[in-house]
Amino acid sequence: MGSSFFFLCGCVDQASVGVIERWGRFERLAQPGFHFFNCFVGQCLAGVLSTRIHSLDVRCETKTKDNVFVHLVCSIQYRVVKENADDAFYELANPREQIQAYVFDVVRALVPRMTLDDLFEQKSEVAKAVLEELEKVMGTYGYSIEHILMVDIIPDDTVRKAMNEINAAQRLQLASVYKGEAEKVFLVKKAEAEAEAKYLGGVGVARQRQAITDGLRENILEFSHKVEGTSAKEVMDLIMITQYFDTIKDLGNSSKNTTIFIPHGPGHVRDISDQIRNGMMEASSAQIDQQ
Numbered sequence: 140m141g142s143s144f145f146f147l148c149g150c151v152d153q154a155s156v157g158v159i160e161r162w163g164r165f166e167r168l169a170q171p172g173f174h175f176f177n178c179f180v181g182q183c184l185a186g187v188l189s190t191r192i193h194s195l196d197v198r199c200e201t202k203t204k205d206n207v208f209v210h211l212v213c214s215i216q217y218r219v220v221k222e223n224a225d226d227a228f229y230e231l232a233n234p235r236e237q238i239q240a241y242v243f244d245v246v247r248a249l250v251p252r253m254t255l256d257d258l259f260e261q262k263s264e265v266a267k268a269v270l271e272e273l274e275k276v277m278g279t280y281g282y283s284i285e286h287i288l289m290v291d292i293i294p295d296d297t298v299r300k301a302m303n304e305i306n307a308a309q310r311l312q313l314a315s316v317y318k319g320e321a322e323k324v325f326l327v328k329k330a331e332a333e334a335e336a337k338y339l340g341g342v343g344v345a346r347q348r349q350a351i352t353d354g355l356r357e358n359i360l361e362f363s364h365k366v367e368g369t370s371a372k373e374v375m376d377l378i379m380i381t382q383y384f385d386t387i388k389d390l391g392n393s394s395k396n397t398t399i400f401i402p403h404g405p406g407h408v409r410d411i412s413d414q415i416r417n418g419m420m421e422a423s424s425a426q427i428d429q430q
Contacts, residue, residue, distance in 0.1 A: 147176045149184045156224040160185040165225055188228055192218045192285055195235055197242045205254045207298050212291040213242055213269060220283050227281030234282060241276055245269045255294060262289040 150173050151157040157169030162181035169184065176182040197213045215238055219227045231237055249268055250258060258265070270287040277284055294302070 147178050147183075149174050149176060151184075151187055154191050155187050155189050156219070156221050157187050158185045158225060158228045159183070165229065168221075168224055186228055188219050188224050190219050190221055190224075192216050195238055196290075197239050199243050199246045201247045201250045203250060203253055203255045203258055207255045208295055209250070209255065209258065210291075210293040211246055211250070211265075211289065212293070213246070213266070214286075214288040214290050215242070215269075215273070216285040216287075217273075217277065217282050218285060220281050223281035225281070226279070230280045231282075234277075234280070237280075238273060238277065241273055242269055245272045255298070259292060262292060265289055 149157070149169075151169050151171045153171045155171060157174070159166050159169050159174075159176070160181075160183055165185075166182070174184070176184060193216070195215045195217065197215060199211045199213065200208065201211065202208050217234075217238065227234070245268055246265065249265055253261065266287045266289045270284060273284045273287070
C-alpha cells in the first residue's frame with residue numbers, strides 16, 4: 140500500500156518575497172513564482188512582503204533656536220531588504236509608525252539648535268542626520284532607507300509675513316541708497332555744468348569787452364586821423380554818447396523789459412563816460428604794474 144501526499148500551492152508576485160512557516164515557525168523565504176506547500180508537515184505561506192520602494196511623508200512641528208515654531212515635511216523612501224525580509228516580517232508590526240517616531244526624535248533634537256535662517260540654509264544637513272539615524276535603526280529590522288528629502292519648511296503665518304516685510308524693507312532701503320547715489324551724481328554733474336557754463340560765460344563776456352575795446356580804439360584812431368583838431372577825449376565822449384543812445388533804443392525795443400527809470404541828460408551822459416574812461420585807465424595801469 141503506497142503512501143499518499145497532499146500539497147497546497149501558492150504564487151508570490153514579482154517584486155515581492157514570501158515568508159514560509161512550518162508549524163508556526165519560520166522556515167524559509169519564497170522568491171517570486173509558483174510554490175508548493177505540504178500541509179501535512181505544517182508548511183504554509185505566512186505572508187508576502189513587497190520589496191518595492193515605499194514613500195512616507197512625515198510632518199513634524201518643532202521650535203528653532205530663535206523661538207519660531209515651524210512645520211517640517213520630510214519625505215522618506217524606504218524598502219524591504221530581500222535577504223532580511225524575515226526580520227521585517229516578524230520584528231515590526233507597523234514600520235511606518237516606527238519611522239515616524241525616529242524622524243520626530245532626530246528633528247526635535249537637531250532643529251532647536253538652529254535659527255530659522257540657518258534651518259533654511261542647512262535643511263540638507265537635517266535630512267542627512269535623519270537618514271543616518273534611520274539607516275542605523277531600521278537596518279536591524281530588515282528595512283533599507285533609500286532617500287530622505289526635506290521637502291518643505293513652513294513657519295507660522297505671522298513669522299512668514301514678518302520675514303516678507305523685512306525683505307521688503309531691505310529692498311526699499313537698498314533702492315533708497317541707489318536713488319540717493321543717483322541724485323548725488325545728478326547734482327554733482329549739474330553743479331559741474333553750471334560752473335562750466337559760468338566759466339564759459341565769463342570768457343565770452345571778457346572776449347566781448349575786449350572786442351568792444353578794440354573797436355572803440357580803432358574808431359577813435361580813425362576819427363582822429365580823418366577829422367583834424369579833435370582830441371581822443373572828444374572822440375571818446377562822442378562814441379560813448381552814441382553807445383548810450385543805442386542802449387536806450389535796445390531797452391525800448393525789448394518786449395521783456397518793464398518800465399525802467401534812469402537819469403537822463405548831458406551831465407549824466409558825461410558822468411557815465413568819465414566813469415568808463417577812468418575804469419579803462421585804471422585797468423591799463425594795473426596791467427602795466429603787473430608787467
